[in-house]
Amino acid sequence: xxxxxxxxxxxxxxxxxxxxxxxEQAVTLYVEALSFADPKHxxxxxxxxxxxxxxxxxxxxxxxxxQYKAALSVQLAQDxxxxxxxxxxxxxxxxxxxxxxxxxxxxxxxxxxxxxxxVSLEWILRLINAYALKDLGRANEALLEARRTxxxxxxxxxxxxxxxxxxxxxxEIHG
Numbered sequence: 613x614x615x616x617x618x619x620x621x622x623x624x625x626x627x628x629x630x631x632x633x634x635x636e637q638a639v640t641l642y643v644e645a646l647s648f649a650d651p652k653h654x655x656x657x658x659x660x661x662x663x664x665x666x667x668x669x670x671x672x673x674x675x676x677x678x679q680y681k682a683a684l685s686v687q688l689a690q691d692x693x694x695x696x697x698x699x700x701x702x703x704x705x706x707x708x709x710x711x712x713x714x715x716x717x718x719x720x721x722x723x724x725x726x727x728x729x730x731v732s733l734e735w736i737l738r739l740i741n742a743y744a745l746k747d748l749g750r751a752n753e754a755l756l757e758a759r760r761t762x763x764x765x766x767x768x769x770x771x772x773x774x775x776x777x778x779x780x781x782x783x784e785i786h787g
Contacts, residue, residue, distance in 0.1 A: 619649035623659045630666045638666045657687040657698065661705055673713055680706040694726045700733045707740040716744035735764035739774065746782050758785045 626641030642663035649656050664679035684702040691699050703726050710719040723737040731737075738761040745754035758778045762785070765771035778785050 613648065614650050615648040616650045616653055619645045619647075619653070619659070620655065622648065623655070623662070626666070627662055630662065630669070635666055635670050639663075639670070642666060651686075652690070654690065657683045657690065657702060660686060661702065664705070664709070668709065668712075673709075677706075677709055677713070680709050695728065695731045697732045700726050700731065700737060704733075704736045704740060707737075707744075711740065711743055711747065714747070716747035719744040735761050735766065735774075738764060739778075742778060743781060751782070754782055755785055758782055 622641050622645035626638045626645055629635070629638035629641060642659065645659055646663070649659060660679045660683035664676045664683065667673075667676035667679060680702075684699070684706050687696075687698045687702040688694070693699060703723050707719040707722040710716070710722060719740055723740050727734070727737045727741070738757050742754050742757035742761055745751075745757060761778065762771055762774055765774055775785070
Protein backbone atom coordinates (compact mmCIF):
# COMPACT_ATOMS: atom_id res chain seq x y z
CA UNK A 613 0.00 0.00 0.00
CA UNK A 614 1.38 3.40 -0.96
CA UNK A 615 1.64 5.86 1.90
CA UNK A 616 4.21 8.44 0.78
CA UNK A 617 4.08 10.64 3.89
CA UNK A 618 4.84 7.56 5.98
CA UNK A 619 7.58 6.47 3.57
CA UNK A 620 9.18 9.91 3.75
CA UNK A 621 9.06 9.94 7.55
CA UNK A 622 10.55 6.43 7.79
CA UNK A 623 13.30 7.26 5.30
CA UNK A 624 14.21 10.37 7.30
CA UNK A 625 14.34 8.30 10.48
CA UNK A 626 16.45 5.73 8.65
CA UNK A 627 18.84 8.46 7.49
CA UNK A 628 19.12 9.81 11.04
CA UNK A 629 19.87 6.32 12.37
CA UNK A 630 22.50 5.80 9.66
CA UNK A 631 24.19 9.07 10.57
CA UNK A 632 24.20 8.20 14.27
CA UNK A 633 25.63 4.73 13.67
CA UNK A 634 22.45 2.77 14.37
CA UNK A 635 22.85 0.77 11.17
CA GLU A 636 20.61 -2.22 11.90
CA GLN A 637 17.76 0.10 12.91
CA ALA A 638 18.37 2.09 9.71
CA VAL A 639 18.00 -1.11 7.64
CA THR A 640 14.65 -1.84 9.25
CA LEU A 641 13.43 1.70 8.63
CA TYR A 642 14.54 1.79 4.99
CA VAL A 643 12.93 -1.58 4.24
CA GLU A 644 9.69 -0.27 5.71
CA ALA A 645 10.00 3.09 3.94
CA LEU A 646 10.46 1.38 0.58
CA SER A 647 7.40 -0.79 1.20
CA PHE A 648 5.23 2.35 1.49
CA ALA A 649 6.95 4.55 -1.10
CA ASP A 650 5.20 5.80 -4.19
CA PRO A 651 7.12 4.26 -7.13
CA LYS A 652 6.96 7.62 -8.90
CA HIS A 653 8.01 9.79 -5.95
CA UNK A 654 10.92 12.11 -6.70
CA UNK A 655 12.88 10.97 -3.61
CA UNK A 656 12.64 7.22 -4.26
CA UNK A 657 16.08 7.12 -5.86
CA UNK A 658 17.48 8.85 -2.77
CA UNK A 659 15.91 6.24 -0.49
CA UNK A 660 17.56 3.44 -2.46
CA UNK A 661 20.91 5.24 -2.53
CA UNK A 662 20.85 5.97 1.20
CA UNK A 663 19.83 2.40 1.96
CA UNK A 664 22.74 1.21 -0.18
CA UNK A 665 25.09 3.33 1.93
CA UNK A 666 23.77 1.71 5.10
CA UNK A 667 24.15 -1.78 3.67
CA UNK A 668 27.66 -0.99 2.48
CA UNK A 669 28.60 0.28 5.95
CA UNK A 670 27.41 -3.06 7.31
CA UNK A 671 29.56 -4.95 4.81
CA UNK A 672 26.48 -6.25 2.99
CA UNK A 673 28.00 -5.36 -0.37
CA UNK A 674 25.85 -7.54 -2.62
CA UNK A 675 22.66 -6.04 -1.21
CA UNK A 676 24.19 -2.57 -1.37
CA UNK A 677 24.92 -3.09 -5.06
CA UNK A 678 21.29 -4.01 -5.68
CA GLN A 679 20.14 -0.83 -3.97
CA TYR A 680 22.60 1.32 -5.94
CA LYS A 681 21.28 -0.31 -9.14
CA ALA A 682 17.71 0.39 -8.02
CA ALA A 683 18.61 4.04 -7.35
CA LEU A 684 20.00 4.39 -10.87
CA SER A 685 17.04 2.59 -12.43
CA VAL A 686 14.53 4.82 -10.64
CA GLN A 687 16.46 7.97 -11.51
CA LEU A 688 16.67 6.97 -15.17
CA ALA A 689 12.93 6.27 -15.26
CA GLN A 690 12.17 9.63 -13.69
CA ASP A 691 14.59 11.78 -15.68
CA UNK A 692 14.60 9.86 -18.97
CA UNK A 693 17.99 11.45 -19.61
CA UNK A 694 21.43 9.86 -19.19
CA UNK A 695 22.92 13.32 -18.76
CA UNK A 696 20.74 14.71 -15.95
CA UNK A 697 22.49 15.53 -12.69
CA UNK A 698 20.45 12.90 -10.84
CA UNK A 699 21.43 10.13 -13.24
CA UNK A 700 25.08 11.20 -13.25
CA UNK A 701 25.18 11.11 -9.44
CA UNK A 702 23.43 7.72 -9.31
CA UNK A 703 25.94 6.35 -11.83
CA UNK A 704 28.80 7.79 -9.77
CA UNK A 705 27.70 6.02 -6.58
CA UNK A 706 27.08 2.71 -8.35
CA UNK A 707 30.47 2.95 -10.08
CA UNK A 708 32.16 3.85 -6.77
CA UNK A 709 30.60 0.70 -5.32
CA UNK A 710 32.07 -1.35 -8.17
CA UNK A 711 35.50 0.17 -7.57
CA UNK A 712 35.29 -0.78 -3.90
CA UNK A 713 34.38 -4.32 -4.98
CA UNK A 714 37.44 -4.49 -7.27
CA UNK A 715 35.37 -4.37 -10.44
CA UNK A 716 36.96 -1.47 -12.35
CA UNK A 717 35.72 -2.69 -15.75
CA UNK A 718 32.13 -2.58 -14.52
CA UNK A 719 32.73 0.87 -13.01
CA UNK A 720 33.86 2.14 -16.43
CA UNK A 721 30.80 0.58 -18.10
CA UNK A 722 28.53 2.16 -15.49
CA UNK A 723 29.61 5.74 -16.12
CA UNK A 724 30.08 5.47 -19.89
CA UNK A 725 26.45 6.17 -20.91
CA UNK A 726 26.49 9.54 -19.12
CA UNK A 727 29.98 10.66 -20.04
CA UNK A 728 30.34 13.37 -22.63
CA UNK A 729 32.03 16.72 -22.69
CA UNK A 730 30.02 19.44 -21.05
CA VAL A 731 27.65 17.18 -19.15
CA SER A 732 26.70 18.40 -15.69
CA LEU A 733 29.10 17.01 -13.09
CA GLU A 734 31.39 15.54 -15.75
CA TRP A 735 34.26 15.75 -13.29
CA ILE A 736 32.85 13.03 -10.99
CA LEU A 737 32.58 10.62 -13.90
CA ARG A 738 36.14 11.45 -14.99
CA LEU A 739 37.24 10.77 -11.41
CA ILE A 740 35.72 7.28 -11.57
CA ASN A 741 37.48 6.72 -14.89
CA ALA A 742 40.83 7.79 -13.46
CA TYR A 743 40.58 5.35 -10.56
CA ALA A 744 39.23 2.50 -12.68
CA LEU A 745 41.90 2.92 -15.34
CA LYS A 746 44.60 2.92 -12.65
CA ASP A 747 43.16 -0.28 -11.19
CA LEU A 748 43.28 -1.83 -14.67
CA GLY A 749 46.96 -0.94 -15.01
CA ARG A 750 46.31 1.72 -17.65
CA ALA A 751 48.39 4.39 -15.92
CA ASN A 752 48.78 6.84 -18.82
CA GLU A 753 45.03 6.90 -19.50
CA ALA A 754 44.38 7.25 -15.76
CA LEU A 755 46.64 10.30 -15.64
CA LEU A 756 44.83 11.90 -18.57
CA GLU A 757 41.48 11.38 -16.84
CA ALA A 758 42.92 12.76 -13.59
CA ARG A 759 44.01 15.91 -15.39
CA ARG A 760 40.58 16.25 -16.99
CA THR A 761 38.99 15.81 -13.57
CA UNK A 762 41.08 18.62 -12.12
CA UNK A 763 40.40 20.90 -15.08
CA UNK A 764 36.65 20.40 -14.57
CA UNK A 765 36.63 20.75 -10.78
CA UNK A 766 33.88 23.17 -9.72
CA UNK A 767 36.07 25.23 -7.37
CA UNK A 768 39.65 25.77 -6.29
CA UNK A 769 38.88 24.09 -2.98
CA UNK A 770 37.49 21.00 -4.73
CA UNK A 771 40.48 20.99 -7.10
CA UNK A 772 42.87 20.94 -4.13
CA UNK A 773 40.91 18.11 -2.49
CA UNK A 774 40.89 16.13 -5.74
CA UNK A 775 44.60 16.76 -6.28
CA UNK A 776 45.36 15.21 -2.89
CA UNK A 777 43.10 12.22 -3.52
CA UNK A 778 44.31 11.60 -7.06
CA UNK A 779 47.97 12.00 -6.13
CA UNK A 780 47.52 9.48 -3.31
CA UNK A 781 45.99 6.94 -5.70
CA UNK A 782 47.89 7.66 -8.93
CA UNK A 783 51.13 9.32 -7.88
CA GLU A 784 52.29 12.54 -9.56
CA ILE A 785 49.51 13.82 -11.82
CA HIS A 786 51.07 16.99 -13.21
CA GLY A 787 53.46 16.91 -16.08
